[in-house]
Amino acid sequence: MSSLAQSPVESLVQSVDWLAIAPPTIAAVVALAVLVADLYVGDHKKALLGWVSVAGLAVSTLMLLPLLDGDRSTFCLTGDADVCSYTADRFTLVIQFLVLGGALLAALLSVTALKDARRGLPEGEFWFLLLSSAAGAALLPASRDLATLIVALEVASLPAFALVGIRHGDKRSSEAALKFFLSSVTATAVSLMGISFVYAATGTLYLTQIAERIQDVDGQLHTLAQTGVVLTLIGFAFKTAAVPFHFWVPDTYVGAPLPVAAYLSVVGKAVGFSGLILVTVIAFPSYADVWGPALAALAALTMTVGNVGALRQQGTRAYSAVRLLAWSSVGQAGYLLVPIAAAAYSDDAEHSIGSTVAYALMYGAVNLGAFAVAALVGRTRTLNRVSDYRGLYATNPVTALLLAFFLLCLAGLPPGIIGLFAKVTVFSAAVDAGLGWLAVVMAVNVVIALFYYLQWTALLFRAPEGEPARHLVPAPLTAAIALTAVLGIGLSGAPQLVLRFADTGLF
Helix, strand or coil: CCCCCCCHHHHCCCCCCCCCCHHHHHHHHHHHHHHHHCCCCCHHHCHHHHHHHHHHHHHHHHCCHHHHHCCEEEEEECCEEEEEEEEECHHHHHHHHHHHHHHHHHHHHHHHHHHHCCCCCCHHHHHHHHHHHHHHHHHHHHECEHHHHHHHHHHHHHHHHHHHCCCCCCHHHHHHHHHHHHHHHHHHHHHHHHHHHHHHHHCCCEHHHHHHHHHHCCCHHHHHHHHHHHHHHHHHHHHCCCCCCCCCHHHHHHHCCHHHHHHHHHHHHHHHHHHHHHHHHHHCHHHHHHHHHHHHHHHHHHHHHHHHHHHHCCCCCCCEHHHHHHHHHHHHHHHHHHHHHHHCCCCCHHHHHHHHHHHHHHHHHHHHHHHHHHHHHHCCCCCCEHHHHCCHHHHCHHHHHHHHHHHHHHHCCCCCHHHHHHHHHHHHHHHHCCCHHHHHHHHHHHHHHHHHHHHHHHHHCCCCCCCCCCCCCCHHHHHHHHHHHHHHHHHHHCHHHHHHHHCCCCC
8 A cells, every 4th residue: 555656636635834824824823713702802901802812812922932843834835844944943933923922912912902092993893804914924934835924914004094994083094004905905905916926037926946046047038037127126125115115104103003003013014024035035146136225225215214313303392202103114114125136146045134133123112112102101191292202200200211212212322232343233234235425324314313312302301381180000000011121121131132133044
């Protein structure tokens, strides 16, 4: 019996590595469980759905630990174990930690926000959408073929549209959701067209096979492949909020519920940048002369427009703190693009990509911390203007000190050592790759950003105007602020830990 050849049906049967796919799978299963439970749970017990969601995201994050012992792949091409659709390597695990950890912190912010909402938000739907989006975001960095990559991208994006516009009857929320939807659908359409061109030129969707075959195409197929590469990059540029595809960011962040804005600022960026890294350095390394200069120009443009956009509105008293963080996130996206562009010119592309990953981890921790403090102030100051933070130290000294620390990290100043260290890492990646002009542009933008970060920081310690507002900190919000503070302060005390992410294991 053992000597008989396998039947065609048996040869197509694959074993699934359930441990490798556990993190996104658990998030997806909990999402479905919460949606079904919402049908049977009474209104007075809806809060339990939030805590189940928080627990599900915590378990998904913890399931990354057993995967640290080595790379694992599944859904592989029959007869070729090296060509797989899902790979849990070090790069995947780091991005999944950022995604699931960011979703967990956003969930903690949401528990308080849903409880405080004056108009009831549909809690079951909210948690289902958040978990579904997190599951898609966790799947994306493990994707190693273009079909899985696009599916994961849409699973992460589609629920996010609904999350942005979940406040029924709120015109600002509806407008934000519409802008986000239109920009994202456009990005997906452009990406799909690019992917179809790449498939027509190479005959495969697997990233490693594309890298092998695309360098051998010639004639009209070369033009087709080159067009496909450009269109695919444009699609992902939308997702990363790179200029000129950033127009949806400020209004979307302001119109969305604050925890959703926090989620998009970190997890949404992680999705876009991880997809961009996969298609550039794995699928299109032979076209580095195409995407390298394009990403370098996008990086310079994005950081400049983001920082100048934040700077221009500083004189307005009614300037929203969330809008400031939105423009800041556009500027930070420019810094994140620098090492990816440098990978096209560097002899050590893996180190360049590691700089982006390390910077993304720093940005995720401190930006979520800033949003957590904004959520606290927003409990008593519904407009959440920058001027509402004046004198915060007088009423909440610990919270004010932590917000100051988060802002200094984003600015790259001591005592935010981790922010300074991450910026130096990105700066070094540009210099090592011979992109001196881009390093100069980055240095100028860091100086520009200092003005609005320091202005906000100084406002925290000024004498309050009128009767200062007392901010009571609920337990979930306390946990979110504490977790981001521990991570930021811990990494500032031991910044060498960031270097461990320079070896992503992606190549």
